[in-house]
Amino acid sequence: MAATLPISATVDRVAPRVTPQTQPFGATAPSSTLPLLFTITGLLALFLGAGWIVVQPEILAMYHYSPAAIAVTHLFVLGWLCSIVMGAMYQLVPVALETKLFSERLAQVQFAFHLTGFVGMVWAFSAWNLKSVALFGAVLAVGVAIFIFNIARTLLRVPKWNVVATSVASAIGWVLLAVAAGLVIAVAKSFSESLPTLAGWVFRFDPIGAMHAHAHLGAIGFFLILIVGVSYKLIPMFTLSELQNPRRAAWSVILLNTGLAGSFVTILLRSPWKLAFSLVVVLALALYALELRAILRARKRAVMDWGVRGFLTAVSLMFPLSIIAAVLSWPGLPVNTYTMQLENVYGFLGLVGVVSFAIIGMLYKIIPFIVWFGTYSQHIGRAQVPSLAELYSARLQIISYWIFLAGLLTTLLAMEFSNAVAVRCGTGLLAASLAVFGFNVATMLRHFVRPQLKPLPKTSVNRAIL
Amino acid sequence: METPAIQLDARGLEPPQPMMKILEAVATLPAGATLIAHTDRQPLLLYPLLEQRGFTYETTTQSDGSHITHIRHR
Numbered sequence: 094m095a096a097t098l099p100i101s102a103t104v105d106r107v108a109p110r111v112t113p114q115t116q117p118f119g120a121t122a123p124s125s126t127l128p129l130l131f132t133i134t135g136l137l138a139l140f141l142g143a144g145w146i147v148v149q150p151e152i153l154a155m156y157h158y159s160p161a162a163i164a165v166t167h168l169f170v171l172g173w174l175c176s177i178v179m180g181a182m183y184q185l186v187p188v189a190l191e192t193k194l195f196s197e198r199l200a201q202v203q204f205a206f207h208l209t210g211f212v213g214m215v216w217a218f219s220a221w222n223l224k225s226v227a228l229f230g231a232v233l234a235v236g237v238a239i240f241i242f243n244i245a246r247t248l249l250r251v252p253k254w255n256v257v258a259t260s261v262a263s264a265i266g267w268v269l270l271a272v273a274a275g276l277v278i279a280v281a282k283s284f285s286e287s288l289p290t291l292a293g294w295v296f297r298f299d300p301i302g303a304m305h306a307h308a309h310l311g312a313i314g315f316f317l318i319l320i321v322g323v324s325y326k327l328i329p330m331f332t333l334s335e336l337q338n339p340r341r342a343a344w345s346v347i348l349l350n351t352g353l354a355g356s357f358v359t360i361l362l363r364s365p366w367k368l369a370f371s372l373v374v375v376l377a378l379a380l381y382a383l384e385l386r387a388i389l390r391a392r393k394r395a396v397m398d399w400g401v402r403g404f405l406t407a408v409s410l411m412f413p414l415s416i417i418a419a420v421l422s423w424p425g426l427p428v429n430t431y432t433m434q435l436e437n438v439y440g441f442l443g444l445v446g447v448v449s450f451a452i453i454g455m456l457y458k459i460i461p462f463i464v465w466f467g468t469y470s471q472h473i474g475r476a477q478v479p480s481l482a483e484l485y486s487a488r489l490q491i492i493s494y495w496i497f498l499a500g501l502l503t504t505l506l507a508m509e510f511s512n513a514v515a516v517r518c519g520t521g522l523l524a525a526s527l528a529v530f531g532f533n534v535a536t537m538l539r540h541f542v543r544p545q546l547k548p549l550p551k552t553s554v555n556r557a558i559l
Numbered sequence: 560m561e562t563p564a565i566q567l568d569a570r571g572l573e574p575p576q577p578m579m580k581i582l583e584a585v586a587t588l589p590a591g592a593t594l595i596a597h598t599d600r601q602p603l604l605l606y607p608l609l610e611q612r613g614f615t616y617e618t619t620t621q622s623d624g625s626h627i628t629h630i631r632h633r
Contacts, residue, residue: 111618116606123604191601330600333571335624393571465575470608473579474586481575 123187125467127200129538131180132460134208138172139449140531143524150516153508156433157440158301164218169444171211171233174316177452179207179240181459182261182319186247189257189326195246199239206236223283230276237272241265256342260322263350267314270357274307298361306361308440313353313374316448321381322346324404328385331401331458333394337387341380348377365424375415382408399490403454406498410446417442430511437508445523446501453497453530457490464537468544477547484540485533493529496522562631563592570599570625578605585614585630594630601626 145165146152152161187194194200210233217225244265251258280288281295295303325342329335336342355370385408389397397405417439426432461484469478500522507515567584569577577598582605588594596602601618609616609630618628 111601111606111616113606113610113615116603116618188603191603331573333573333599394573462575466604470575470578470582470604471611473582473608474584478579 123184123194124197125463127197127204128180128184128463129460129467130204131176131183132456132463133538134204135173135176135180136531136534138168138176138211140524140527142169142173143520143527146520147517147524150507150513150520153437153441153504153520154511154513154516157437158304160218160221163304164215166440166444167211167218168215170311171207171214174444174448174452175211176207177456178316178319179203181455182244184459184463185323185327186244186261189323190248190251190253190255190261192247192250192252195243195250199243203236203239203243206232206239210234210236223279227276227279227283230272230279234272234276237268241269256336256339256346257322257326259343260318260325260346263346264315264319264322267310267318267353271307271310271314274303274310278303278307299363302361302363306357309353309356309360312443312448313349313356318346318349318353320408320448320451321349321377324385324408325388327455327458328388328401328404329392332389332392332397334388334392336384337391338384341384345377345380345384348373348380352377367422368419368424371415371418371422375419378411378415382411398457399487399494400454400457403457403494404451405454406494407447407449407451407454410442410450414439414442414447431509434509434511438505441508442501442505446505450497450501456534457485460534460537461485464540468540469546472544472546475549477549479540479545483545484537486536489529489533493526493533496526496529500524500526563589565592565594567594567596570597572599574600575604578602578608581605581628581630582608582612585609585612588630588632590632592631596628596630598626598628599624602628 142165145168149161152159152165155162157163157166183194183197183200210229210231213229214226214233217223217229244261248258248262277291278295278300281292285292285296325336352370352373352375355373356367358364359367359370385405389405417435420426421432421435421439461481465479465481465484472478500519502519503522504516504519507513507519565584565588567580569580572580577596577600581594581596581598581602584594584596601620605628606616613633614630615633616628616630618626620626
């Protein structure tokens with residue numbers, strides 16, 4: 094047997110032992126269907142959102158406080174990003190933290206609330222029917238509450254607390270606040286006559302400041318903190334390395350939390366102190382970048398695949414994003430067309446360039462694994478099963494990577510100069526890249542329907558070496 | 560009496576290759592023999608598959624953070 098090699102590490106007699114009685118999953122492996130349901134929903138929302146912008150590019154070419162911009166942003170954030178992230182968390186949190194999901198049944202129930210909630214919200218925003226926004230927002234919030242309960246109960250089972258668990262715990266706290274803030278704004282605006290006290294309190298804040306504060310809770314609190322935290326587990330796993338400095342990693346998550354708490358308050362109050370807190374977030378991201386660089390320098394696998402490269406490209410886009418954040422939070426920044434459009438550039442670069450691009454990179458690792466595990470794990474050792482790399486085309490992946498970057502750059506420049514035609518060109522390129530990505534995902538999912546199994550070659554059935 | 564043992568080093572591999580190597584090895588594991596598999600990470604997703612195939616196992620964490628799993632027929 095080729096893999097028969099001597100074992101060098103010494104057995105620690107007092108080390109924790111895992112047996113059939115103590116391992117978390119029992120005889121049932123985690124479901125592949127549930128994360129895929131969230132993933133497919135997320136991808137459909139992504140394609141719909143991209144198509145929407147191509148048809149109506151003026152949404153991005155003008156300031157973002159408009160019903161269409163808010164509707165498409167919620168389609169993008171709730172339909173695409175939240176669906177993907179929540180589905181991935183149901184799959185990854187138990188594996189990353191070595192425990193079992195508290196309840197798969199609750200996750201299924203959340204899916205129903207989530208789908209109904211975000212579809213209704215997007216329709217209600219586009220029709221600017223704020224009562225319906227509040228109603229469907231409440232439905233979505235019930236789903237989010239179920240999600241938080243399920244993940245929190247899962248975290249209570251974690252045998253070894255680490256930086257990944259801290260980031261997951263922080264993220265579910267922030268998403269609760271993000272949803273609560275959004276719901277309070279929607280309820281105050283639509284029920285101001287029946288709830289005058291609440292409305293009076295909410296209306297004390299500048300509406301755009303409140304919207305931006307709500308957006309940062311979700312974007313930094315949920316997506317960015319999770320990307321940072323989960324990558325401390327996944328990047329070493331995919332590049333065959335180790336976390337190099339757990340203290341530095343922990344500080345990056347602590348500073349992200351601190352910076353966001355301060356940013357939320359200062360953005361809401363339009364305080365000049367928001368520059369200080371945006372710099373705390375930038376410092377956290379600098380520590381993250383240093384730790385990632387150390388992890389990559391210690392890696393045992395020289396060649397990085399394009400999933401990891403895509404993720405790292407997205408992470409490097411945090412650098413221009415940080416500069417724009419500092420500029421926009423500069424005290425006394427003049428308000429003109431360019432600085433107002435720079436807010437669009439900031440939001441688009443953050444949500445599309447950093448968060449979405451990072452997620453697409455990770456999805457090239459996660460979806461093949463979920464499909465492969467669900468389809469082929471039963472057959473290993475009994476039949477010849479394809480490798481992960483055989484589940485999709487790496488060539489198409491590279492093509493979509495470059496088209497995405499070209500589309501992103503074009504769209505950002507077009508937005509800054511309020512040029513709707515150029516926005517259409519840029520988002521057209523992004524949509525083309527996503528179509529290629531979608532084709533690759535369909536290639537992966539085809540294995541669910543038509544597994545590619547071959548009989549074991551006779552030579553591989555060798556007798557064990559005793 | 561000491562049972563025959565087969566050692567399998569599945570370290571330095573990206574998932575799911577360690578799981579594949581271990582499941583391929585247990586497919587030819589003689590009755591009474593033990594497979595001693597060495598992995599970088601705790602093989603969490605492997606456990607349900609081993610149980611479904613009629614194996615029992617015990618994993619110990621090593622001082623270097625890697626894991627050793629003893630696998631044999633139930």
